[in-house]
Amino acid sequence: LPAEQVFDIEVEATHNFVGNGIVAHNTTGILMRAGASSLQLSSSATSTTADIQLAAADRIDLFASSLSLQTSSQTAGELKLMSKGSLILDTSGAAGGGAPIVMLGGNVGIGTTGPSQALHIAGTNADYEFYGGSSVTANLYLTTYRNENGQTSLKGQYARGTKTTPLIVQNNDLLFELVGAGYPGTGSTFWNAGGFRVFSDGTPGANDMPGRISIVTTPDGSTTLQERLTVKNDGNVGIGTTSPLQLLHVKR
Secondary structure, three states, X not given: OOOOOOOOEEOOOOOOEEEOOEEXXXXXEEEEOOOOOOOOOOOOOOXXXXXXXXXXXXXXXXXXXXXOOOOOOOOOOOOOOOOOOEEEEOOOOOOOOOOOEEEEOOEEEEOOOOOOXXXXXXXXXXXXXXXOOOOOOOOOOOOOOOOOOOOOOOOOOOOEEOOOOEEOOOOOOEEEEEEEEEOOOOOOOOEEEEEEEEEEOOOOEOOEOOEEEEEEEOOOOOXXXXXXXXXXXXXXXXXXXXXXXXXXXXXX
């Protein structure tokens, strides 16, 4: 009899088989399990140019306790993840949860599946930390180039309510705060030393947003910021008073 390919289990008159940890079905897909050993896909033992492609009409799932995708070289090569729609990296199923990272139309979203800007970060009562590392400076640069009048800006926007149903701000609402803090030598808290605040200063309405600026510092022996200089919506400046009655009102 002529030689014939033999599998561990083969279903007669079909393309279904089980062999060496590979389960193949001609309609439901291919399942590859490595068991206690490793499973490798290779175009050849020495090939450096040939490709291996995984294709499916619906989806391809990869499951492992850990999954690594890397180029053959530690110093060169590129790894491409391509999608006609969105590309989602989701760790929400991990212990403690996690925010998905979504790449859509050139925008990157963290905590949102519909990023509307180049970098869109969303969260609930969340703090975002940019850590520069140890023994280095941490800088944040905003740079733009244009052949007309323009600027870079750092803008804090505030509304009551929710994103889907924003509500009007009220008088004396804190709209934006920029604070410098220092480490006191014990514990894990950085205490505020001084800063810059922007408040609403009156009754806002359509095409009407009165504002107040204040500069605050923390006195020696305290951890509480105190308002030192105030600029009201009418332009009056107060030093030592939060309610200046004149263009310049100084109070001791």
